[in-house]
Every structure is written in structure tokens, then in C-alpha cells.
Amino acid sequence: MARFLLKRFALAIITLFMVSVIVFMVAQLLPGNIGRNVLGGFATQQSVNEYNHALGVDRPVYVQYASWISKFVQGNLGSSLEYKVPLWPLLRPSLVNSLELAAVAFVLVVPLSILGGVLAALRRGRVADRVITLTGLSLTAVPEFVSAIILILVFGLLFKVLPVNANAPPGSGFFTHIRYLLLPAMALTMVLFGYIARMARAGTIEALDADYTRTAFLKGIPTRTVIWRHVLRNSLLPTIAVIATQMGYLIGGLVVIEKVFNYNGIGQRIYTAASNKDFTMLESGVLVIAIVYLTAMLIADILYSVLNPRIRHAGAQ
């Protein structure tokens, strides 16, 4: 188990390195002379050159990359080109906001979609299965801002039960906070439901068809016990893996959702950074997201190995 996790950890580090290279290369695409952009058209060429030199953007690209990444590893994210202040104090509250929203969405989507998938599998081929599968398939396909707009129209305008804006008034309590996050979280839930439910359904069907399930039934164990102890234990393993990979989407989906609900999260930060060509903010923001994503993957791997006896006991053999 330790070897399995160590290997996963090493892979995550390699992936992170590749991500940093991709992000850095993509950010280099943002055109324009930074000094000229910041100082404006009337600045002298000399002051522009001095500005660029002070920022270090006149150095070769690989030197810039090395300097950026070595500082990042030491926890120094540099400062924003646009606001001229250190990045972390700007990114941190946004990241916290986004994680709050993601957490609410997570708490909604995971039980709902597992329940949906398992139910569909148990009713395989019947109406309930078709309904759940097709609903999931359709909801997943609809862009998150479209689901969000429809949710706003239904719950915000028609029934007037939920706030249209995601920002709770300052100083409001925990439950008010959650209430304001419900609509955006529901929009994210609609997109993710299909994937996770499909995986849960496939896993459950595989477990239902397995020999050990037939044996359990033939031994005369009550259906309920077979499902809980034999089927679900095996079927939910692949589901955990899918939930982790969907974290990547969840955070990407935040960019659009946060714009719809005018919510100050990491997605908004990155979007603003990209539009304003604040590429230090962009690079670090994306890398922070990648770290969150890979951490989620690692946690899933740990959970997976704890739940899966084949990996848990692999070292002992």
C-alpha cells in the first residue's frame, strides 16, 4: 500500500511539473510588452526597458520559468502585475470562497448521483433506469450557465425561494451562507450528476453480475444484505475514482458559474487575470487549481487503497 501511494505521489508531482510548463508556455502567448502596457504609450523607451528589467521579463523564457517555479516551490507566488501586490493574499480568499462553493456542490452531488446510479442499476433495463440514465446524460450535456439560468428563472424568479446572487450579505450566519450558495451548487450538481451516476450504475451492474453475488444469493442471504455487503462495497470503488477526476471539472466549471452568480472565487480571479493579461496571477492561479485537483486525486487514491483489500494487503504478501 505504501508503495502504491508513493508511486501515485511521484506521478502527481510529475504531472504538476508538466502542468506548470504548459501553463507557463500558454501564458507566454499573451501578447504585448508588459512595460509598455503598464506604463502607457507616452512612457519613454528607456523607462519601459527599465520596468521590464526590474520585473525580469527581458530574460530568456527558460530563465523566467526557472525563477518562477523555484520561488513558487518555496511558497513565494510573486506579485500581481496588475495590482502590484503579493498574489497570495488576493488568491487565498478567492480560493476559500471557491472551495466553499465546491464543498456545497460536492455534498449535494455525491449522495444524489450514487443513489441515482445504484437505483438505475437495480432496475436495469426498466423505465426507472432509462429515466435516470437519460436525465443524467442530458443534464450533463447542458452547459452550466444554461442550467444556472434556468435554475435562477425557476427558483429565483418564479417561486422566489432562493436568492439570485451568490454573495450572502456580510456578517450573515452559516446557514444564510449555504442558502446563497445553493443555486450555483445546484447548477454544478446538474452537470456532475450524469457522470457519477453513470459510473455508479456501471459499477453496480458489474458487481450484480459477478459470481460472488450469485453465490451470496444462492446461499440464501437476504437481498438487502447482499446489496449492502457484497454489491455496493465493490461497486463504489470505481465511483470514487470518477468523483476525484470530476473535481477538475468542478473547479473549471466554477469559472462560468462564478460569473453567472457574480461570486468572487478563484474562477473569477483567473478569468479577470486572463482578460487583463495579468499573467503572474494567471500562472499561479492555474497552478493552485492544479494542486487542488491533484490533491483530490491523491485523497481518492488513499481512500481507494484503504477500501480495496487487494491494495491494502498487497505489501504483506
Added chain:
Amino acid sequence: MSSAIVLPDVVPTRVRPHARRETLRLLLRSKTFVVGSAIFSWWVFCAFFGFAIAPHDPTGITPSTLVGPSWHHLFGTDTLGEDVFSRVLAGARSILTIAPLATALAIVAGTTLGLLTGYMRGAVDDIVSRMTEALLAIPLIVLAITIVVAIGHSTAAIVIVVGVLFTPLVARTVRAAVLAERELDYVPAARLRGERAPYIMFVEILPNVTGPIIVEATVRLGYAVFTIAGLSFLGLGVQPPTPDWAADISNNYNLLESGTYWWTVLFGALAIASLVIAINLIADGITQVLER
């Protein structure tokens, strides 16, 4: 003896059209496929003739802004006094131009890459696989935003950005199919015959992996609409006055906080939803028939 030689020549030519007709027959029996195709055809019709059948000029700015739905304006008018119904009809064109082009680019490039990595294996395969994994750790939309901001949001730019970002995903699917195919006897047979690698990849293997590629293409088209609509909503797509469902929603949804003007966004949202759902129903139908 002679029949054993004749058979391989005759069987494929006779079986193929028959199999294709059989596939079509099965598809037409699939309810999801038929319903999806019907909705999809309607929007394709609108993409071609939407401007012509629109009752008002889709880009005609009038003083009667934010009028609710009525007989004269079936879906009301938006902030600029444009007829929402006409814009919904005409708005099919932009998304149904950009999304299929981006998908086609991704399928062509991804299939080539998938054949190469799947057939050649080795270092190239390892590098491409690692890159794909890294790419998947970055939210696609974030990369798309950055590149579109960098190179500008022309139609061509969006086609290229979405096409290129989807390429590794297509390649992964094709690679998996190729890995299974290359173990079958006809591949070493072709190699022993002295065929070159490009011939084996494109003439021998490619026709046998068209099933997964067709499924991938329909699924990818759905994601292309998803991504392009998202970019458009963020203001990084088709620019006004060109009618576009996502851009129109983006230009009007701020009014929702006042608790009214629902008609400015509802119909565009339903149009996008019905288009992507139709594409997914088609994909579902095709998958079920091809994977029988």
C-alpha cells in the same frame, strides 16, 4: 482451395453495404436517436434558413426595448429592442458553424495522433500520454480562456483553440481502440507482407476503428457546443450584433436580479439545452447500436 482464395475478396464487398443498412435500420428503431435527430435537424434548418424565416430583422435595433412576449414579438424584445424570437432562430448559425468545425479538427488530428501513439507505442506514446494527463489536470475552459484572450476571439481562433484542446482527448479514445486492434492477426499479417507503417495504420487499422471514432465525434460535438457556448457566455466568442444564444444570454442575464425580463434569457437557454440534449441523444443511440 479456390473458394478459400475467392472468399476474402467477395465477402467484404457484399457484407459492407448490407451491414451499413442494418446499422441504419437499428438506428431508426432507436427512439433516442430519432428524437435527437429530429431536434438536431430543426436547428440545422435554422442554421441555414434562420435569417430568412425570422419574422423581424434579427439585428434590428428598435426603440421598443424589453417588451414582454406578445403576438407581435412572440418571445418579446431584449435590452436593445431586438426581437428575441428572430434572434433565437438566427442564433443557430454561429454555434452550428463553430462547433462542428472544431469537432472535425479535433477528430482528424486526434485520430492521426491516436493511430500513431497506439500503433508505434514507445517513447512518443509515453510522452503524449503524460502530456494528456497534465492537460486534463488543468480545467479546459481556463486554458481556452487564456489562449482565446491571447490570440483574439475570431471564429477561426475559437475553432482552432477548441479543436486543439480536444485533440488529446480524441487521441486517447482512438489509441485505446488501436491498442486492441494491433493484437489481431491481420496487423502482423500486413507487416509480414511488407506493408509500411502508414499503410497499416490508415488503410488496415483505421477502417476497423471507425465505430469508436463515430461515437467519439458525436460525443465531442456535444462537448464542443458546451465549451464554445461557455466561452461565448464569457464574452470570448461571437460578438454582437451577430445573433448567438450564449452571447445573448450574457448580454441580458444581469437584468434577472431585478426579478423580471425572463424572456430575454429563457428562450436562448432552452435553445442551447435542446441542441446539446439532441446531440447527446444521437450519441446515445449510436453508441447502443454500434456496441451491440
